[in-house]
Amino acid sequence: MQNFVNGLSLGSLYALIAIGYTMVYGILRLINFAHGDVFMMSVYFAFYFVTIGKLPWWLSFALAILGAALLGFAIDRVAYKPIRNAPRVSALITAIGVSFFLESLAVVVFSGIPKSFRNIYPNFLNKMIIIGGHEEIKYGRKVIMGGLRFPLVSLVTLIITGIILVILWWIIYRTKIGMAMRAVSVDIPTTALMGINVDNVIGFTFAFGSALAAIGGLLWASRYPQIWPYMGFMPGLKAFIAAVFGGIGSIQGAVIGGLLLGLTEIMLVGIFPSLAGYRDAFAFFILIIILSLKPNGLLGKKIIVKV
Template identity: 50%
Template sequence: MTFLNFLISGISLGSIYAIIALGYTMVYGIAKMLNFAHGDVIMVGAYICFFAISRFSLPPLVGILLAMLLCTVLGIVVERLAYKPLRSAPSLAVLITAIGVSYFLQNAALLLWSSSPKVFPNFFTVTQSPAPDGTAEQTVRTGIELFGGQLKISFVTIVTIATCIIIMLALTWFTGRTKMGKAMRACSEDKGAAQLMGINVDATISMTFAIGSGLAAIAGVLLCSAYPTLVPTTGSMPGIKAFTAAVFGGIGSIPGALLGGLLLGLIEILAKAYISTQLSDAVVFAVLIVVLLVKPAGLLGKQVREKV
């Protein structure tokens, strides 16, 4: 049962990486740029939800929706101010700008909310009322136990995996069936041809940033619910690992983001359990290097021939 516990934990962590990786893979697939500030949007979403619940006593669902709304606006603003003027700039200029936006968001969070760690509330709980005869006290359950307590699954884990599945299905439907989704696919193939066909490329890219940033807010809440310490650098390492997951699965591919995230989460948890906690990150990146040596485009990525 111990291995099964590790397996479920790996799938849960991988689901968070997959949700974050969607932001990277969608933006790269359409705008052909790497938004390294995406990890810090996770942190902003977590802070917004935290203060909405703890300081303003809003219901958790309202806090999550507020975080999604404000992060969506933040994503659009960042795209318009920082990235839109660099549409035709060299990729190095865009990369440096993305790093600058990342540090700006981290330092803004440091000024606004200080560096002291915040303990994120776990609102994925079930309260059991006391028995009518008074033989039992009120208890708060954080998960379920199976096989006589040998297998423990937290409610955060269940919600995280279910949320990942729902988001992936919704995005697959959105990109395949809606007008905006088809416009995104067209821009991903050839922005010039898409513009000639009457597609507003700028609006499509802005919508991509909006969707990715809204998903980042969800990922931030799920991440801090599972690992409850919240600081201004909370999104840095998960952002890097989610980018790794996107490359692992094939950047630009939505199924690739899911596969890469799940595999990355499993490798990290199993490496911590059976190899070393300190070496787990090294194992993750070593596996990435091996995969890219065999399949440079990632597991589900497609080789693209450059036109000359």
């Protein structure tokens, strides 16, 4: 049960990042490989707002999320908008180039030396939640005997993810911008003929997806409090795997894929500790299996191209 809770917490982080991937792909059919690096930049924003700006953690986190949203919007306007009508391979190469640029920029500006995020987030997230069991004192140490024991940040991550998913559902299915996003994902030329500013819709999608990545990044750094310029690489790839697993282009699929991937990783290590070193390799193994057996993912739709 303890591994189950930790797996849900990790999976919810993958889901938050994967939603950004799947939103952009659903509209532009573009894999934004710079998404994981926006995740990384948001954590550095929060770190320097606290350490240099001397701002409280909650304000720093809010500004970091806003900064990530603006960065995502800027990436779309500078890198992707000029090649809207170019072949898809050009957009793919551009996405990889933007990813390398952000990583190299972070190394130059922030240095490649890892920094501790432990004193940035509130201390109460370090507390352990104990359900059941009892405590004993042995040799001056407090020992937990039995019961369910997990950090508070895991519970907070699950709650925040649930709230964000409700807000996301409301935006997509109950607002005009959400209706425009769904229309653009189906047919861009026809949507433009209806008087909708497609570029603004796409820019909002990038900004909103980047804000979700920032929330995931801040929760990730609170859970694993060490930051460095390449910290977004592996979580970004894992989130991409989760998006493909659930069916890239489907928000519900991204959530399900993220949760299943997190649960699978944690349960694998919990049941077979000797396989802990193969945790990342197992995620890529899942990607190969999914692409081989069900290329559209769990909830993905089959696209038929008429020639």
